[in-house]
Amino acid sequence: MKSDIILCGVGGQGILSIATVIGEAAMNENLYIKQAEVHGMSQRGGDVQSNLRISSQPINSDLIAKGGADVIISMEPMEALRYLPYLSKQGWIITSSTPFVNIPNYPDMDKINADLDKLQNVIKIDIESMAKENNIPRSANIILLGAAQKALGIEYHKLEDAIRSIFGRKGEAVVEANIKALALGKAMQK
Amino acid sequence: MARKRLLLGDEAIALGALHAGLSGVYAYPGTPSTEITEFIQADPLAKERKVHSRWCTNEKTAMEAALGMSFMGKRALVCMKHVGLNVCADPFVNSGITGVNGGVVVLVADDPSMHSSQDEQDSRFYGKFAMIPTFEPSSQQEAYDMMAVAFDYSEQQKLPVLMRVVTRMAHSRAAVTIADEPREENELNYNAEASHWVLLPANARKRNVALTSQQAQLETDACNSEYNRYVEGTDKSMGIIASGIAFNYVNECFPQGCPYPILKISQYPLPKSLVRRMCDECESVLVVEDGQPFIEDMLRGVMDGNTVVKGRLTGELPRTGELTPDVVKAALGLPSDETYDPCPDVVPRPPALCQGCGHRDVYTALNKVLLDYENPRVFGDIGCYTLGFLPPFHAIHSCVDMGASITMAKGAADAGQWPAVAVIGDSTFTHSGMTGLLDAINENANITVIISDNLTTGMTGGQDSAGTNKFEAICRGLGLSDDHLHVVVPLPKNMEEITRIIKQEIEYNGTSVIIPRRECIQTFQRHLKQKKNKQ
Structure with missing residues (x-):
């Protein structure tokens, strides 16, 4: 198996915790992993992305080539589109539908939605509202992960196990909130 | 039993140094090198051994403190971003003249494409300038393994070792197999000779001659290094020299195996005999290196040669900016995958001062x-x-x-x-x-x-x-x-x-x-x- 994933959003939105769960699940499966992250200046409210590659074969490049990503998981709708040239023509976009507006010239949301709707494989979720309604306000990002499960090609229960081991030290309540988020996301899959 | 950990390149370097018997890390924070020292600050073994890990005031104080620790026979690591090497250039260059007692590794993280930096300088030039051995790992595993080799080599050659990484190595995670038993720290000793360390002109001239004469040995070692590898290929119309992580981008382009011979470079001085072999065997040579055209420029020199050298200076690769799988693919003349065009509605989102700052x-x-x-x-x-x-x-x-x-x-x-x-x-x-x-x-x-x-x-x-x-x-x-x-x-x-x-x-x-x-x-x-x- 091979899955090339771009995780993206705005600095501070928590894309790296999604990466940590996928990484843990892949490690438990004895898969090869490479994950390039962005640290430093751009974390201050700028666009951030991480290239995560998992494979049953050894991986060479830390970066994904254009047209090579199987899935883009984005915490922000415009950020999902930023990496479009990296998405494979058969690839999936799993994105939060809520814009993060911290720039004066943020484009019209109708345009962003139209751009996303033009693509074949897109799942847009209002993760913030869904997380609030379900009383798991801090697990919105894990809803996205659940919605990406099939596109990632990782078995659902492996992601559950990874959540248990990653969030275990934060207590059972945090684990349960994230398991619930994962299930909510899973149900949103097409 | 060998075990695996998912580590950033920086973390692999830190753990490699600790397991090589490190007694002190000296550093000033700088992207993309910061996580090395932070890892050591949090590591249980480092705490147990009381490995020095407090931040220094700048890179110069860091480099000098490391030399002091080396003077007393212990192993020291100095970490910085590339421009930090300018700040400590004085003790760094002179450390080639003094030599070391305990092993010293100077870890410099370059930032091609300037993700968080004000220039794109390539630290390998500093290694050549100071005439000291330079290592450039191609993977997180190699970075971990190389740390022990670098410290041993530093003590064997009585010279500091420069280890150069780039952002995509420093800030990329991979599973790393960890050694079973960490090496013990060195004991304090008084083997440092004052005549080596007191750089009065009379002493320094002798040391300069010694360092210069040592270069042939360093190059022979680089030719025989397990990290420099000549990978055979059937198509001799082109040979590829790939240094550090460039080796990965080249291999990424050939999932079924590369038809061209590849010379992987991860230890300098440049192993000239391996380079000559490639130039003799192949009609042309493509040099793929992250950062500035360091090897390419050496190959090309001033005089016309018989070998066609291609790379950043001839436009096969972009003259500036970090390597990516895409630019390497284009340099190899391979077709790109079909891609979506960039979305015209996306606007830049530059970083900004935090709200409330x-x-x-x-x-x-x-x-x-x-x-x-x-x-x-x-x-x-x-x-x-x-x-x-x-x-x-x-x-x-x-x-x-x-x-x-x-x-x-x-x-x-x-x-x-x-x-x-x-x-x-x-x-x-x-x-x-x-x-x-x-x-x-x-x-x-x-x-x-x-x-x-x-x-x-x-x-x-x-x-x-x-x-x-x-x-x-x-x-x-x-x-x-x-x-x-x-x-x-x-x-x-x-x-x-x-x-x-x-x-x-x-x-x-x-x-x-x-x-x-x-x-x-x-x-x-x-x-x-x-x-x-x-x-």
């Missing part, structure tokens, strides 16, 4: 005051507050290197500029601003210095700042009068007081320092969370 209030106040002057000039410095250049502030006119705000403001004032204002952060001030302030005070230069103190090294993620709680004392110690030393709290409610003081000190004909002090909003929130978790 004290630097914002400083710039708001400064901009307000400077409206009253015809041609004010504000000299900025390196840190989060460099973002004051961007909208909405447009507040600074320069940012060159650590500490340059104060000295450039002084030079501008010497030239007749008024108002000349310097804006510098607390950590940058102790790193390289203090000496410049002494110059200014000694001449009572007509400048206004704002030390925007957020009690941390903010841009790199909130590391301890060397001068915290000492800034007034430092300024007084440098000879500044209390009349022109002010501390304010940068909050909107204090705007009237802050603007009044800035105005007053600009009007004063001489050197003055204003210290707006409020904790970084990021570390403040982190500390609040830690407090909450403890309760």
Whole structure:
């Protein structure tokens, strides 16, 4: 198996915790992993992305080539589109539908939605509202992960196990909130 | 039993050093090298062994402390970003002349494409310049393994070793197999010979001859290094020289195996015999290296040769910027995958000062005051507050290197500029601003210095700042009068007081320092969370 994933959003939105769960699940499966992250200046409210590659074969490049990503998981709708040239023509976009507006010239949301709707494989979720309604306000990002499960090609229960081991030290309540988020996301899959 | 851990390149380097018997890491934070020292600060083995890991004031103090530890026979690691090597160039270059006693590895993280930097300099030039062995790992596993080899080699050759990585190695995670048993630390010894370490010309000349004569051995070792590898290929129309992580990008392009011979380079001096073999065997050579065309330029030289050398200097690869799988693919003449066009509606999202950040209030106040002057000039410095250049502030006119705000403001004032204002952060001030302030005070230069103190090294993620709680004392110690030393709290409610003081000190004909002090909003929130978790 091979899955090339771009995780993206705005600095501070928590894309790296999604990466940590996928990484843990892949490690438990004895898969090869490479994950390039962005640290430093751009974390201050700028666009951030991480290239995560998992494979049953050894991986060479830390970066994904254009047209090579199987899935883009984005915490922000415009950020999902930023990496479009990296998405494979058969690839999936799993994105939060809520814009993060911290720039004066943020484009019209109708345009962003139209751009996303033009693509074949897109799942847009209002993760913030869904997380609030379900009383798991801090697990919105894990809803996205659940919605990406099939596109990632990782078995659902492996992601559950990874959540248990990653969030275990934060207590059972945090684990349960994230398991619930994962299930909510899973149900949103097409 | 061997076990695997998912580690950033930086973390693999840190763990490799610890397992190689490290006694001290010396560093100043700098992207993309910061996580090495942070890892050691948090590591249980390092704590148990009391491995030195406190941040240094700058890269020069770090390099010199490491030499002191080496002098006493123990192993030391110095970490920095590429431009930090400029700051410690003096002890770094001279460490080739003194040589080492305990092993020294100087880890420099280059930042091609300048993700968080002001230039794209390639540290391999420094390794050649100082005539010391240079290592360039191609994977996280190699980075971990190489650390032990580098320390052993440093002690064997009695020379420091430069290890060069790039952002995509430093900040990329992979599973790394960890050694079973960490090596013990070295014992303190008195083997360092004064005649090697006292660089009087009479001694240094001998050492210079010794270092120069050692070069042939270093090159032979590089030819035989397990990290430099000639991979056979059937198609000799082209050979590929790939250094460090460039090797991975080349292999990525050939999932079924590369038809061309590849020379992987991860240890320098450049192994010339391996290079000659490739040039003899192949009709042309493509040099793929991340950073500047270091190897390519050496191959090309000045004289025309028989070998066709291709790379960054001939346009097969872009002249600047980091390597990517896409540019390497294009250089190899391979077709790209079918891709979507960039979405025209996407706009840039540049980084910005955080909401609630004290630097914002400083710039708001400064901009307000400077409206009253015809041609004010504000000299900025390196840190989060460099973002004051961007909208909405447009507040600074320069940012060159650590500490340059104060000295450039002084030079501008010497030239007749008024108002000349310097804006510098607390950590940058102790790193390289203090000496410049002494110059200014000694001449009572007509400048206004704002030390925007957020009690941390903010841009790199909130590391301890060397001068915290000492800034007034430092300024007084440098000879500044209390009349022109002010501390304010940068909050909107204090705007009237802050603007009044800035105005007053600009009007004063001489050197003055204003210290707006409020904790970084990021570390403040982190500390609040830690407090909450403890309760």
